[in-house]
Amino acid sequence: MKAFQYVRANTAKSALEALAKDPSAQFIAGGTNLVDLMKRGVTAPDKLIDISRLPLNKIEKVANGVRIGAMSLNSQVADDKLILEKWPLLAQALNAGASAQLRNKATVGGNMLQRTRCGYFYDTEMPCNKRQPGTGCGAKEGYNRMHAIFGTSEHCIAVHPSDMCVALVALDAAVVVQGPKGERTIPFTEFHRLPGDRPEKDNTLGKDELIVAVTLPDSPYTQHAHYLKVRDRASYAFALVSVAAALELEGKTIKSARLAMGGVAHKPWRLQEVEKALVGKTVSEATFQQAAQQAMAGARAFEYNAFKLKLAPNTIVEALKMAAGLTA
């Protein structure tokens, strides 16, 4: 890889200052994705600002919820007592991602900012609008088995690879970011974006901003929540389709629901309309089938990923059944 400068920041402020001085610099936290991208020549920053030592790794109970520092490790969050008790869906999703070694290194903020695993993005000899705007999308008419079925554009059909983000979007998380002008909060549903005609832009984080925390509101989804990830091997594989399903039940009646999918779009795919339709219904296979059909409205497949049109609804039904306790 290209030689680069390395500086270490000790506070969020100094990190932002270092970035302001050198806009071509990039933050590095766990580096579990960035280092790969640098090795393959996908990205070649002149300077890395190491933010892994910033004091942003606390998981704190706050009024009406929890605040998870952006530097918290994936494994730390997954094992946290409070998270396990109040937001088990998040812990399940985290443990479904990557490998134990990677979860011990990857941070919450870094997980959100990981790039797509599209093969055309990784091979610098291939066309890819995300890597190099204007070169075209190699995947659209290429090998697109892992690719999106929702929200694609003619410029990009990549998916966001995170499991954690699927649970976070379902649980109404918000992203706290700090910039030169201070802090702002972005609802998780608005953090990642669809490719449109700017596929190089994965999210709405400003170039001069740093993620400092993720907050989760208190949730009733402690008993009936399930993260189901369907993948080609039992561990250490990206999702073909994943579903985060959470239900608030009164007897057999659904009081409220949360539902999101991974592996299907350029962003974690929250299904708010489906959630609304589930309210007041009785838990049953039929109810969930109906929800799954509704969820698939607008889906569009490509040559190698048509199976997702069937796998996605099947996985929704299965995840909802698991959440509701309808299957063993």
Place this chain on the structure above:
Amino acid sequence: MKNKDERIGGRMSRVDAQLKVTGAAKYFAEFEVPNLVYGVLVPSTITKGTIKSLDTKKAESAPGVLAVLSYLNAPKTPAYQTDEPSKTSSGRGPGMKAFHDNKVYFNGQPIAMVVANTFERATYAASLVTAQYEKSSHQTELKSNLDKGITPKSKSLQDYQRGKKDAYQTAPVKIEAEYIQPTEVHNPMELHGILAQWEGPDKITVYAKTQGVKMTQQVIADTFKIPKENVSVHSQFVGGAFGMSLRVWPHEIATILAAQKVQRPVKLVITRDQMFTIAGYRPHTHQKVGIGANKDGKFVGISHWANVQNSNYEEFTEATVGMTRFLYRSPNVNTTYRVVPLDICTPIPMRGPGEATGAFALESAIDELSYALNMDPIDLRMKNYPEKDPEQDLPWSSNHVREAYQLGADKIGWSNRPKEPRSKKENGMWIGYGMATGTFGAHRREATARAQLKADGTLLIQSAASDIGPGTGTAMVQIAAEVMGMPADQIKFELGETAFPYAPIQGGSATVASVGSAVHEACMALRQQLVELSGNALKKAKVDTLVYEEGRVRSPTDRSASIAYTEILKRNNLPMLEVTKEAKPGEEGKKFAMYSFSVHFVKVHVHPTTGVVRVKHAVAVADAGTIVNHKTASSQMMGGAVGGIGMALQEEAVIDHRYGRYINNDLANYHVPVNADIPDIDVLFVDKKDPYINPMGAKGLGEIAIIGMAPAIANAVYNATGKRIRELPITPDKLI
């Protein structure tokens, strides 16, 4: 007291276990020599054509760069000036001439090598080399080029016919189906490469990742036209190979050229994505099997066609259709094998080469036939068991496959298998059982071992064998301990050096049979000499009737008439007793058909709506003659079963044919099994000595460990779901 685990049939732990787990075992890339510099390859970015110009200026002026080697400036390789490269060293040399001309045969082909004083600098500089090409249109897709298949030159893969052609078509019950094996990449943990150091104008030392140091030595000597004795190859430890190191690759020759150019030792370690493009693979294969039987299950005929992915610059073949000719008694059999030249690198044997692919087709088809006949698939195979080899018309040297069926069926609980597919659930999952047979030639090659019995009572044995993982050194120590009646900790076996006597490549499951025989004979010869030197008392007895125990030889009848080996040496004033023995197969191969056999059984769960397959239990049974070491042999069988699970459910290297480039060329996207994919694997051995193959009676088992595993899983998936998947890997999308 003798420790039975240290003898043939024991469960001795690996002699190099401690070295391996502590990191003390040194692999080729770990060697450092003075003045070492680093090579990094520049791959072509087109699939076919010629290089019009190569811009190396930026790279040459990058920090630390010593040279940029290419066809423009590489030293001339002596052999490439005259011979066809594929003729060099009987096909084990590189089929393509490294940096010889401007031709591009496949995408990713090395077109230059940057040499720099650090690996990182070489890597960066390699990214600065640019090429202008004259592109030609390319073909990398097998499916759309099936009509371009040609009959290979290889004698063993000519069209074969016994009885009537395509007789299966006339049978009352028949199956005809196509089966597809994708490209698989060996992907051992250890990356490929070489460290090359010229010691003089015609003398070289290399540290290599090779499955045969003598093979590598011969190829280098032939390529550079230097005396064989002047080529030293070191390869004591290999971090997995699975066949990919059975030849010398062009990038190894390129590294030797680079070392010549910069007059310093050069180390090359290729990258993971280069493991996909320049170091071989299991070829993508389209097969068709037609099989017909009478209503009682007796086979009427089997036809087997294979179309196999190949490169455009040399021929590669493997015995894909081989087992169809002899595994079952069928009066009519015909096989057809075609190679399809494409613009890709040449394949190389990958564990169970040919047979693993062929077994997927044949053993799936037999399973299909069993349902059509409404017969148990084991009964169907038993019914068609051949009492002798129907291909060569020879008796088996040993064949206990029927016993293997029984052992495996009992262990997996075959009686629980649902008779009807898609009829039984467990915890919400469809459950299914499947089985399949594997076979591979029980080979033996010429090998030599040197044994030195020292005055301190220790025994050193050397042979230029390889150990790519099975535990060769351990088995050799056991064979020596058995013959000599010595404790294992007094015996050392050294391998992986060209300075040692000749041993063949470690390929085709033949190391124990070949090198083990040499060790056996060397030790027998030592015993003989010891007896001759022992004095009159024992000399009168026949060598074979004496007892060799605890480092002593004694009369079978008179315990007091015993003498220590050390005492014999001392009395004769000998510092050491040394023998070198060559062992080779005799005429037995002409009198008997020699094969190892395996039977794989699995139980699977299939999720009804997501299509996820989990292997819940696997039983691997081997008929591999005498098992020298039950512990390492079990590990080897387990490793093969794991490889088979990968083959059945996960492995597929995908090329985007528009570009001729691999699209999933890393270990995140090319899946091999992880621990969570692997169930309990029970390994059972028939463990009956083959009377003819070699003194130990051991047949090989490296290949049969994987052959048959993939169809066993495919058959179990059918039993569970009623869906017959004829294209590997069986991923969830194929089952929903």
